[in-house]
Amino acid sequence: MTFEIFTFSFMHRAIISGIAIAILCSVVGLFLVLRRYSLFGDAIAHSSFGGIALGLMAGIYPLWTAYGVSIVSALIMTRIKDRFNISGDASIAVLLSSGIAVGLVIIGLSGGFTIDIFSFLFGSILLVSVNDTILILFLTGIILIVILLLYRQLLYSTFNEEQAKVSGIPVEKINYLVVFMAGITVVTSIQLVGVLLISALFVIPNVTAIMYGRGFKQTALLSMCFSIFSVVSGILVSYVFDITPAGTIVLFAIGILACTLGIKSAGLLSRHN
């Protein structure tokens, strides 16, 4: 039974997609965490709920409408935040609740479609199709290339916006790019852990990695490792014990964080902080 699972093609797709999503969430999430925007992924995920409901009602593939709605609403919210000087956490709360509100109203209007909605709320990594896997790999590749090309600009504007501006970096455009990439990453990751647990993949491996890593690249690599380990272990263990993959993945990530906090409390990790 244990080794048999490696022969199933759905398991190959789940693990390949899972690893790609783990890498994507780690890298994009690190920029969000360091910008004190940890819950932004959560807010985008909740706004994508409105997009999913819209797609289900209109008979369009729900992830496409989710991409559209969450990216557009995240960009609009960022614009409103800058223009009217609303604080980051308040803008996250607005985005988060409006997405859910829109979703609930649409579900109510269309008489409900609870089964489909559940797979988006809690993820369905074992059900990803070949096309889904190709799309996930493609988007992961594109976003990683963009990050590599604009690495200095992204890092510098995350480190200190004012100094980045003085160095001639178009900080405002970079900020919108981060929001745009976060939007794509969140919707792409919905299939893995669902709307409700998405921010765990953005935040937990990065918070853990920041405690070990010295430089930025080292921290990003560690975060990817923790994330990949959590995702692959979560998928396999959840299949063996017939429990939900999303919850198991997140619990593995929390387990690594808890161990790190224990090591740190014991004084074995005192270099930083």
Added chain:
Amino acid sequence: MKIVEIEHLTIEYPDVKAIDDVSFTVNQGDFLGIIGPNGAGKSTLFASMLSLNTKYKGTIKFFGIDIRKSKNYLKEIGYVPQKPIFEKNFPATVNDVVRMGLHKESDENKIDEILQQLWIHELSERRIGELSGGQQQRVFIAKALVNNPKVLILDEPVTGIDQQSIDLFYSILKELNSKQNITIIWSSHDLDAVNQLANHVACLNRTLFFHGESDEFFNNDDLVKQYSEASMQEHMHHH
């Protein structure tokens, strides 16, 4: 050669004029110390010179070009802020921070060179948040210098730093100005340091009440007294 020309600069906030009709010029090789009490408008002036604040009246030119027309001048400037603000746990090494300032990724040797010049070479793999205030300030100077800037702008760069680091910092500035001919524009509270280092002085308290050669200012007891009194009043006001 004129590096900076500021003409009739006025910056108004809703209830106060932060800068009132200020004009002065900085030439290549000048080491200009801008002195003035707290709230005199020094940081406001720098924010406009660096295009961080664009709501001002008057003209600021760098290398003869109005900075409203082109931001290319920023590539020739190294800027060291008063107290660099960053997340304490930010996972960036000294090397990472200096590299952020580098315009051309290919110029790898320049980072080692500049770290050695500022005596922080052995810290290159340490996290920036672990260093002392004086060490951090040297890292930020390294970042400002890594592109071989023509102008270095420093906004009260020794606030909260120990005396030993301050002395080292000043000797580095002097060397940059005298040996590498880098124009330095530096705001400071420390009159003695300005007297020792700067060859030009601008005395700012919303308006510019002196601009000229350093000797001219420090040899004129009336001017120094006038400045000290204004500064003392401001100091008392703040306490």
